[in-house]
Amino acid sequence: MIEQIQSVLTNWDAMLPVLPQLVVSGIAIGMLYALIALSMTILYRATTVVNFGHGDLVMLGAYALFILMPMVTFNIAVESSALGLLASFVPPFLVALILSLFVLFAMGYIIHRVFIWPILKGPHLSLALMAIAIGYAVRGVIRKEYGKEVLQMPRPFPEQEFEVFNWGGIGTYMTLDEMIFCGVVIVMLLVSYIVFSKTRFGQIVQAMFQTQRGSSLVGINVMHYNNLIWGVGCSLGALGGVMLGLALALDPDVGVWTLLRGFAAMTLGGFGSLYGAVIGGLIIGILEKVLGVFISTAFIEITCYLVIILVLLIRPKGLFGQHATLRI
């Protein structure tokens, strides 16, 4: 390890030109973490529940698109009249994507209504294990059906890369996927910011975050709003899952990996803060790349764990969060 750091220090000049590339790819991957963290934050903001099974629902989103895709393509080919006309404007990928987001919205809604709501009054531990168990069961079903092979996510467009800029003969590249990811996440952040701060829905959610009991006293249907928020959180997570599937492949095990990075982004940004989650995700993405190249690729895996531990030890409320510790 020490030798590696020494070699990095001596090769600093040679390594410097790759820094822009690391930042750009770090942002690209960070956007993915940000989206996952954003979906978990939305869930947390309304229900004060941290969904430990969120990673597996993210994974399910990708599989939902994979399963829906052939159906959509088939239907569009068969229906000649109205749908056929529609199909000439709307690519089947987009249709399948929107459908899968709806499916995951329904999943989130049902999961909360059937499994979470009845035990919401119980201890936090039951909630945590319930979420984990739901995730585990989802993973098991997917693995049983699709786990024997590595399936490819359907692609809406071929992959291509662009040189963003050039520094001393070393180019910095970005793929079309990454650009679209960044755009989608920024739009999602803006939309959720507007929804949570400017609309009545956002005010209700804020009230529920403050006190669920109090809000039900003033006539808010807490269960209904909680269901909705779970649906929204899950479908946002599913969007992240689709991105993950496009970047990697369909893999039933990405859930755990995703969950911890989402947690890290949330912790760094501060629990409950929307833009904190996004900025946290970006910082972790960049940090992973920089540590990976300048010290050792072994550090890529533990960057998020180190961030979690250091942030909670040094500044538990994160960058933009409210108080996180209990004062005794």
Added chain:
Amino acid sequence: MKLNRSIFWIFPLLVLALPLVLNQYLQYVVNLILVYILVGVGFNIVVGNLGQLAFSNVAFFGIGAYASGILTTQLGMPWWLTVIPAGLCGALAGCAASIPALRGVRLFYLAIMTLAFGELMRWLYIRTPGLTGGSMGLTVPEPAVFGWMLTTEYHKFYVFLFIVVVVVIATSRLLESRIGRAFLAIKNDENAAAAMGIPTGQYFLLAFALSGFVVGIGGSMYAALVGHLSPEDFDLIQVILHFAIIMVGGLGSLIGSILGSILITATPEVIRHFEWLVGSEEWIFGVSIIVVILFLPRGLSSLLAKVNSIFKDRYYRN
């Protein structure tokens, strides 16, 4: 029905005869249950009795297992001499894991942080190949007790049973004492406990260390039972397993930990019995946990307590 608490002595005596009726496969499953009993009992101290959402258990488990493995392979110590050091290593890890809790990190924050701690330990096992064998894993030699090799599962069973009975009784005594009551006070209301003059910080440290010690011993037994440790054994699936044991059994209940470990360890083997279910284990496991939490939120021990009050945990002497 009035029963005396001494009936609890019947259970270990009854299981003494198990090797007569079990083949080595079933005996192995029973041994695995014994390992997970200690895991459950240790985990329950922090989660059930102290009421903290700390998932560092899998780190204690791994550290105990690797401590035992490294001491036997690198220093050539017989396995029985490594059991206590493995527990102490676990206790040390417990002290380390209590730092965030002492700094006031609670609830989900603590859960996430301790999860990260466990994953960090797994990374450490991979990155220190000189000690742990790295990702290729560490092959632990056949365990020995006083120069007597534990060659079959039956031999291991008696040694494991002895350890488990001793540790469980000791833990039970501890939890029934002033210390256990302090844990409960902290669980119910930390501020009130502090106001009453209970040094909460010390009890946090103690609970984590105790948990680490018990689970570390479990890890040492796991090393002896499985014989080949690899870092992937101590990943997040293991966390789910430990968590399920205490939740299904019943939080803060010794009997619950025992019941939970029996149920959680035996379920996959029951599924294995039906060959047409091959590959379905994961979702069946997930669904069964969901069902238990929905319909038995206080775990199996609450069911037993309804049958007879003798199965209730007792934290004071009358």
Added chain:
Amino acid sequence: MNALQKSLKTAAIAIAIASVSGFAAAAERGITDTSIKIGNIGPFSGKAAMFNPLNYGSVAYMRYVNDMGGVFGRKFDVVLGDTACAQAKGIAAAKKMIYDEKVFMITVNPCSGVAMAIKPTLVKEGMPWSGVSANPKITGSVGSGGTSAPPKYMFHVTPNGYFSGMTMGKFIMTKPNTKKIAIVAHTNDWARGYCDPAIDYIESQGAEVVLDTAMERGSTDATAQVLQIKTKGVDGVLGCLYQPELVVLLKAAHKYKLNTPIIGALGADFGQVVQQVGNAKAVNGVFFQGHLYKDKIGSPALEWGKQILLKYLTKDELPKTGDPTHFYYFGLFNGIGVVEGFRRAGRDLTRDTYIKAIETLSDYDNNISAGRVTITPQQHVGVSDMYFNGLDKDGNEVIFSSWGKALH
């Protein structure tokens, strides 16, 4: 009267023979006159479930042999066991096979960790084991990655990680002027089982492994790995990676204009990787992968294997889409060797005669693999050689025996 006596006598002899043979069969567990019980264990669930087709490849071949009348009238009774690729569960699966199901032998077992954990039990019980797991410590002896004689009852029909890794090293070293190599590997025993022998070979040939980078499972991006490799200026990259991560590495290598050959291990299906990268420029003349078989998968020479797989596996056991992948053929490869052992052991089957029969395999042509199978009492790894897949400039699949040397 005479006729009755005669028929009685025949009946008595028949009963005697039947009882004796029945007794003989009872003496060896897992065999009757009409059946041989085989334990087929592997990752039916868990993290490594993508290796599950290995189990089904072997199952398909045994079903085929059953359909052909079995071996000496005995048909295979295959019991499936889930190891989940985790030691504790794997031991339970193996012990159930040995003590509960009382099988004759255990086969497939793709996970090295499980194989290492059950090895002591197998050795103690004298249970034959024919596996496909990578770790050279399982069956390796002097010359195949181990340090001593091979375990008596355990063998690989297929190459183990030692030979697969070494062949990867040999392949890249036959490229002219190869001096510096980089490794990208998962941090698990599978990847190290392939890459460590490759590193040893490369260093023994005077070249240098300048970089050994880690890539975790589930990584969506290989920027850091590729940029590190790029700054070192290497002549070749060995990727001991599973399929999704291998695809990610190939994409990143193309994106950052790495321009070095990348050699994949056996954890991926060549055709699927090419398809999933989806960019001819990223794979043509760049990506090569170890290939265990004598010809391309899907070629006429292996058509018989495909027919067996399609006929004897159910819809659930076959892939959701497309043809059976390389893993199914890998399983067939193992199954053929295991069955050949039963053919050679003859009618009087015991575990000892079976292992003796396996050890007579010499230059055995199984009509599927690149190398021929040779197992001796000193060497329990059947095949030490394999070819490499690659694409030429026009994107046609070519089988190479060494760098730039096409087979056909």
